[in-house]
Amino acid sequence: MTKKEILLKKRYNSEKRFKLYGQFAIGFALLFLFIFLFKIFSTGFTAFQKTLLKVDVTYDKELLYLDENPTLEDLKDADYYELALKSMADLDPNATEEQQNQLKRMVSYIFDTEIKNHLLKNPDLLGQTSSVLLTASDDLDQVYKGNFPRDIPEKQRRVSDYQLKIYDQLVDDGKVISNFNFSFFTRADSREAELAGIASAVVGSFFTILVCLVISFPVAVLAAIYLEEFAPKNRITDFIEVNINNLAAVPSIVFGLLGLGVLLAIFHLPRSTSLVGGITLSLMTLPTIIIAARASLKAVPPSIREAALAMGASKMQTTMHHTVPLSMPGTLSGTIIGLAQALGETAPLILIGMVAFINTIPMSPMDPSASLPVQVYLWAESAERGFVEKVSACIMVLLGFLILMNLLAQIVRHKFETKWS
Amino acid sequence: MKKINAKNVNVAYGSKQALFDINIDIEEKQVTALIGPSGCGKSTFLRCLNRMNDVIDICKVTGEIYINDFNILDKKCDVVRLREKIGMVFQKPNPFPKTIYENIAYGPTIHGMTQSKAEMDEVVETSLKKAALWNEVKDRLHEVGTGLSGGQQQRLCIARAISVRPEVILMDEPCSALDPIATAQIEELIDELKNEHTIIIVTHSMAQAARVSQNTGFFHLGNLIEYGSTDKIFKNPENQKTQDYITGRFG
Amino acid sequence: MNTNTPHTVKSYEEELKNLNNNIVKMGTLCEEALRKSINALITNNADEADKIIKNDEEIDKFENLIEQQVVNLIALRQPLAIDLRETVTALKISSDLERIGDLSKNIAKRSLLLSSNLSKNLIDILNTLSENVQKQLKSVIDSYLERSSSMAINVWESDEKIDNLTNQCMQASIDFLKEDPKNLQNGTHLLFVSKNLERMGDHTTNIAEQVYFLVKGEYLEGDRPKNSEIGK
Numbered sequence: 001m002t003k004k005e006i007l008l009k010k011r012y013n014s015e016k017r018f019k020l021y022g023q024f025a026i027g028f029a030l031l032f033l034f035i036f037l038f039k040i041f042s043t044g045f046t047a048f049q050k051t052l053l054k055v056d057v058t059y060d061k062e063l064l065y066l067d068e069n070p071t072l073e074d075l076k077d078a079d080y081y082e083l084a085l086k087s088m089a090d091l092d093p094n095a096t097e098e099q100q101n102q103l104k105r106m107v108s109y110i111f112d113t114e115i116k117n118h119l120l121k122n123p124d125l126l127g128q129t130s131s132v133l134l135t136a137s138d139d140l141d142q143v144y145k146g147n148f149p150r151d152i153p154e155k156q157r158r159v160s161d162y163q164l165k166i167y168d169q170l171v172d173d174g175k176v177i178s179n180f181n182f183s184f185f186t187r188a189d190s191r192e193a194e195l196a197g198i199a200s201a202v203v204g205s206f207f208t209i210l211v212c213l214v215i216s217f218p219v220a221v222l223a224a225i226y227l228e229e230f231a232p233k234n235r236i237t238d239f240i241e242v243n244i245n246n247l248a249a250v251p252s253i254v255f256g257l258l259g260l261g262v263l264l265a266i267f268h269l270p271r272s273t274s275l276v277g278g279i280t281l282s283l284m285t286l287p288t289i290i291i292a293a294r295a296s297l298k299a300v301p302p303s304i305r306e307a308a309l310a311m312g313a314s315k316m317q318t319t320m321h322h323t324v325p326l327s328m329p330g331t332l333s334g335t336i337i338g339l340a341q342a343l344g345e346t347a348p349l350i351l352i353g354m355v356a357f358i359n360t361i362p363m364s365p366m367d368p369s370a371s372l373p374v375q376v377y378l379w380a381e382s383a384e385r386g387f388v389e390k391v392s393a394c395i396m397v398l399l400g401f402l403i404l405m406n407l408l409a410q411i412v413r414h415k416f417e418t419k420w421s
Numbered sequence: 422m423k424k425i426n427a428k429n430v431n432v433a434y435g436s437k438q439a440l441f442d443i444n445i446d447i448e449e450k451q452v453t454a455l456i457g458p459s460g461c462g463k464s465t466f467l468r469c470l471n472r473m474n475d476v477i478d479i480c481k482v483t484g485e486i487y488i489n490d491f492n493i494l495d496k497k498c499d500v501v502r503l504r505e506k507i508g509m510v511f512q513k514p515n516p517f518p519k520t521i522y523e524n525i526a527y528g529p530t531i532h533g534m535t536q537s538k539a540e541m542d543e544v545v546e547t548s549l550k551k552a553a554l555w556n557e558v559k560d561r562l563h564e565v566g567t568g569l570s571g572g573q574q575q576r577l578c579i580a581r582a583i584s585v586r587p588e589v590i591l592m593d594e595p596c597s598a599l600d601p602i603a604t605a606q607i608e609e610l611i612d613e614l615k616n617e618h619t620i621i622i623v624t625h626s627m628a629q630a631a632r633v634s635q636n637t638g639f640f641h642l643g644n645l646i647e648y649g650s651t652d653k654i655f656k657n658p659e660n661q662k663t664q665d666y667i668t669g670r671f672g
Numbered sequence: 673m674n675t676n677t678p679h680t681v682k683s684y685e686e687e688l689k690n691l692n693n694n695i696v697k698m699g700t701l702c703e704e705a706l707r708k709s710i711n712a713l714i715t716n717n718a719d720e721a722d723k724i725i726k727n728d729e730e731i732d733k734f735e736n737l738i739e740q741q742v743v744n745l746i747a748l749r750q751p752l753a754i755d756l757r758e759t760v761t762a763l764k765i766s767s768d769l770e771r772i773g774d775l776s777k778n779i780a781k782r783s784l785l786l787s788s789n790l791s792k793n794l795i796d797i798l799n800t801l802s803e804n805v806q807k808q809l810k811s812v813i814d815s816y817l818e819r820s821s822s823m824a825i826n827v828w829e830s831d832e833k834i835d836n837l838t839n840q841c842m843q844a845s846i847d848f849l850k851e852d853p854k855n856l857q858n859g860t861h862l863l864f865v866s867k868n869l870e871r872m873g874d875h876t877t878n879i880a881e882q883v884y885f886l887v888k889g890e891y892l893e894g895d896r897p898k899n900s901e902i903g904k
Binding site for chain 1: 478508518531532578582
């Protein structure tokens, strides 16, 4: 072969090798991604299943201390605890007092409310027997899901032999049901794993991001417009630009300290609220949006500006009528990405106190709340086995939101870019 | 009648001088062509006439340019009002990414030239008719302007420029991005427009300058070498450099 | 103004040079035709005359060639300024040269019909006239070659002299006619020959006007100096 042919062959070979390296690198990265997702999904999907026990309840008027013809009000005010206890005890008529206690612990502590709600839905059941679905306790829930080994000595188990016996009996009778866990989405956090839900965290995150958006978006966009279009090109402007770029790289926990020191200590804003969380995150998101907005303003072709100026538009009119609307897709998609980042922030929110145990759903940004990533942290710290799957489920929900937001950013960018390319 | 008088106009970009002592008188309601090799300063001069060089920070313009006996290089000159009277068409068609209607309506809107929608409709129709585009777009005024062909887009830009009824229209190589048929349509348009507007056109094509203009100025390295009637310049120029350029003896 | 700098496109430069050379070659052929035709007339050389008549084809071919070159230049090069003048004047000059060639051919044809030798007087006058016309032709072709407007003007102004000489020649021919009725045929031919020579002089003056326009870009002002009164 001639020298030329040898060189040519070498070039082709090195190209093939390079392609192979690239494919290998991608494969490697994808592998890790799949392992991660698989782990999360396999641990978390069981959180979406709720184990329920079907228990027969006889709505005895006497146990409820009701009159002959009770009104709906009377039904609502009645105390169902005794009735509930009796219903659980009836599962094993021969149970001792200790065993009755254990029976009670086989369901969640809201079992009396569940029985009450069942009656309120159908008041005609008063005086009759009906099957009520009661939420199983977190320990029983884990037994059902196979996470608790049954062959270790009783002392090391959370579930006693007796409870297991009753449980197996119920399983044989077909009285153990598994439904989709809607309450995961509707209930706030709880000490009991079977009742814990992400509702407060979702609403808390929502308010936090809302506050963040409302503060950072206008400030950032206006700052970007000023810096890009109107500010004179001198050392001061360069200095500001360098600092903004640096701010984007500051570790987020520093902003948490800022929030703690300024918002809480000086301004005495209410602790643990999404208001404070939102303000802290907006400081963090500001540089991201400014940078995205400036880049998209720069990307508007100068020919459009020239055309507007040549028509006799003033600088302000040119910017507001033409440059800014055309830069909006890039700015919006940068904003959405910035917000998606803010959604996943944990450290600054922990510092400003959004790590407290919140078991109510916040109604406004001024109410104390948690956020999704902080909720993950809290549950990961808990000892109960029932929280393990919930951690993964919460991560799945968080990932879902992030993917959605990034998808939205892509759609926005794509839809507007095709309009004027 | 002389519409524009430029006296001792010098332009520098930072330390590099681009135009040296330009003195030129532009006739009213005629087409004046500015020709010359690349980088000779003809576009720079054109942009002085509507103060578009202001957007370039390092550009310094000295001298006087009188339009209707008013020196537009004076500090007191209102640039926005000036650009209402002097329109510009660029090399690459640059319609706004809005509807055709909005493109034409933009100028009259910001200058407050119409009172009602009916008036605006009329302005849009008149401008498009004058630009020989009306028949092609009258059924799709509310489609986006960037969906037209190259030649149509350039005519849209011309219609946009004339919507504010300028006295002078500046054209910076308006046909260089167009095919020969679109070019011919624009040249025909220029011929008609000169009845109502003074037109100054910068062009790389000498044949085009010879076809459309009544007066021609030849620029070289920032100097105005020769300026006279198109007839004279292309049949019997006075300056050797002019002749060398137009006959292709440069380089 | 000069055209020292060559065209950037070399083939264009070549085409213009080629056109120029063709005009000069055609002019040289015409000079020869004129000289030889008068010679054939005076020496009554039939062979020479036949050759001249045949060679006129060459001159006609040149005119066709130049015409084609001019049309090509206009269509393909769109010449401007000096190049435009070169192209347009080449067309007109070749037309004048072709006419000169035809007139020489005509003289040669008439020489075949002249029956006897001519008197010394007539020969002298004819020679003088033809020499001057030859000089004019040579001068004008030189002025084209050298792009000299002053030489062209000289030719233009000297046309009057040609007219005077022609008048003398024609008068001599008329006298010759009157002398003897047998001289009718010869005399008539001589009249035509004189007229041909005068027409050739006019054509050279046309060429001079074209050369002036080529060099100066303006037209020669005023009527050319003329003397058209016979007998003066």
